[in-house]
Amino acid sequence: MTQNVSVIGLGKLGASMAGAFASRGFNVVGVDVNQRSIDLVNEGHAPVQETDLEEYISQNKERIRATLSHEDAVLNSDISFVIVPTPSDEKGSFSLQYAEWAFKEIGKALAKKSTYHNVVLTSTVLPGATRQGLIPILERESGKKAGVDFGVCYSPEFIALGSIIRDFLNPDFTLIGEFDERSGAMLEDIYSRAMVNHQKSARMSLENAELTKISVNTFVTTKITFANMLAEICEKLPGGDVDVVSNALGLDARIGRKYLTGAIGYGGPCFPRDNVALTYIAKELGVEAEIASTTDGMNRSIAAKVADRLIPMVKPGSTVAVLGLSYKPFSHVTEESQGVYVARQLSKHGVRVVAYDPMSNEMSLDDLRRDFVVLDSIKECLAQAEAVLITTPDPAFKDLAAADFKNEWAEVLVFDFWRTLREQLKDAPGIKYVGIGTSEDDAANTARLKKLWWGNDGESNGASGK
Ligand SMILES: NC(=O)c1ccc[n+]([C@@H]2O[C@H](COP(=O)([O-])OP(=O)(O)OC[C@H]3O[C@@H](n4cnc5c(N)ncnc54)[C@H](O)[C@@H]3O)[C@@H](O)[C@H]2O)c1
Structure with missing residues (x-):
């Protein structure tokens, strides 16, 4: 039962994860390429701005240290969470350049390690990236075999900026893409001890987990865009009110009220790019992801x-x-x-x-x-x-x-x-x-509906179905 974890990348997610693990009694070694982040963490300070992070790092500083050395981190922990940037590239895919570099360094360290180590990719990537893009780097640099000498998982977090620590410790579920049973079981055990409010783990193949991650954001943005469409329709109905409609829709257990407030579109560092990425990967696989591309197009307009x-x-x-x-x-x-x-x-x-x-x-x-x-x-x-x-x-x-x-x-x-x-x-x-989302002019909206149902001459027309 391991208590020693390392976190590679001490940015918004990684530093928050380091503070959260330490608060639950884990010993954490953090790695970053930025000396200033290392110094701040070693002095007991947050390296980035995020809610409660300063307190989580300072109050648990005896269990957190940071280093520039991937080798130090791998040799002094049993599991490494890699949470480096995966910026969007010009095709709409996620670039693996930072992850490749981190995996190369981890692979070199694995070559020097005699005990089992689990490597968990947490950064957002597209299906195939972990198995096809990154595991070969670990095997090449370490001279060892995944599933034999070391484990690999893909396990992204479902967090929002501003509540990363709370969201990490209280997830709706934990998503575990596993190379093999052993690596998945080890990660599930760690999560079961780290999470305050541990709900179910969904364990699956690496590729299914990679798809699940971007599907969550894509589905949520589709819901937001649907609510925005309802808002536009409500503006054209006498007494139209998107809140009334959304509140009622939200009572249906199949739909739910969250993210159904018609307003203005979504933004931020994750939502928009995930629709673009899903569109890209689907196309590469010969599938038209029209819902994702339409959602993105509507949001951008x-x-x-x-x-x-x-x-x-x-x-x-x-x-x-x-x-x-x-x-x-x-x-x-x-x-x-x-x-x-x-x-x-x-x-x-x-x-x-x-x-x-x-x-x-x-x-x-x-x-x-x-x-x-x-x-x-x-x-x-x-x-x-x-x-x-x-x-x-x-x-x-x-x-x-x-x-x-x-x-x-x-x-x-x-x-x-x-x-x-x-x-x-x-x-x-x-x-x-x-x-926005409420009737803009009741009289005009009534007249428009009346015309639709009765025509200009007061005779019923086709729209009424009579
Ligand atoms: N920010 C979000 O809201 C959010 C939400 C879900 C998922 N994600 C995903 O999480 C990942 C990280 O996001 P973030 O917002 O924490 O990024 P960030 O830019 O805040 O932090 C990344 C950190 O990684 C460090 N780094 C880069 N290369 C490294 C290497 N080889 N070794 C060690 N450290 C290295 C950087 O110096 C930086 O401190 C991305 O894949 C992102 O898509 C982000």
């Missing part, structure tokens, strides 16, 4: 659609405020964020865009500031905006009142994607409130 809808509603040269630049509340990550995409799209149309995010102090803003203005407060944004777009459901936007939107413009247009301010703003004088 949102910013342009928002701009096309908003531009005719504002005066030329006016200022538009975008509240929310991160891809989700409490995050400083702006990668593939809809707020940023919308702000850029509006700028392209010649609108002056001012933006604010509660986390902007922690964001890298240089790139964003080339396209629009980022201000220090909501107040500064609202003081000048003829139109305001609220792109994330951040609680910081929840307490805004109609009076906060008053400025030189006689009427301020508010696009509220998450309907955060619906009660406060929908009938407020001086505000034209657009609650």
Whole structure:
């Protein structure tokens, strides 16, 4: 029963995993290629920013050490979790260049090891990558055989940035792709002792696990996109309200309510790229993954659609405020964020865009500031905006009142994607409130439906089926 684990790659996931394992009594050796990360961990500090990570590392520092040496880590642990970047490449696949280098170093260390060692790839990869791309490197460098001298698993985590440690320790299930029974059983035993709330393990082949990992994100994004489609339909129905529809749909046990809130599209470092990757691998296998490619296409078209809808509603040269630049509340990550995409799209149309995010102090803003203005407060944004777009459901936007939107413009247009301010703003004088996913004009929507069912002349037509 091993207590000694190593984690290769001390980034957002790896450092969190190291802190989480140590908090559960495991001895952890962390490896990174970045000396500063090593120094920080050895001083008892988090090498990256993530919720609770500083406390997990500092409070368990007697059980965590970090090194630049893969050999040191492999020789002083029984299992290594490899959690290095696998960036998307130009084809839409995930590049293995960092993983290949890590596996090469691990293979060299395995050559010097006489006892069994399990190598677990945690980074996101596509089907075939572990067995075809990485195991041969381990065998070549070590001169040993997988399944005989060492074990191999593919076991990704299902975590969200901002709650990585909590998600890691309390998974819905653990996914174990195994080269053989022995490596899978060893990993399952470790998880059963590491997880606070250990649910089922799903054990399977490496390839099935690789597909399962990207399928989770692809399915969730499909659900988000479906809800966004419902939101658009609701805007065309008298009294239409996507929350009412989603709440009811969520009661069906086959569907569930999570990720079914029609609003604006998804973003961040994982969701968008996983649809692209699934589309790519399916095509390479001779399968058209139309759901994944359509979901991706619909998500990427949102910013342009928002701009096309908003531009005719504002005066030329006016200022538009975008509240929310991160891809989700409490995050400083702006990668593939809809707020940023919308702000850029509006700028392209010649609108002056001012933006604010509660986390902007922690964001890298240089790139964003080339396209629009980022201000220090909501107040500064609202003081000048003829139109305001609220792109994330951040609680910081929840307490805004109609009076906060008053400025030189006689009427301020508010696009509220998450309907955060619906009660406060929908009938407020001086505000034209657009609650995304709710009926935009009951009278016009009623007339449209009436025409569909009864035609222009009041005679029933085909749509009624009469
Ligand atoms: N960030 C997420 O939300 C998320 C979610 C699920 C899965 N993933 C996957 O997890 C993996 C890691 O993501 P991350 O966000 O932690 O990345 P990250 O960039 O934050 O960290 C990666 C770390 O690996 C180090 N590294 C690179 N090559 C190395 C090597 N050969 N040996 C040792 N260390 C090395 C880097 O210096 C860096 O510290 C990726 O495959 C990603 O797709 C990420």
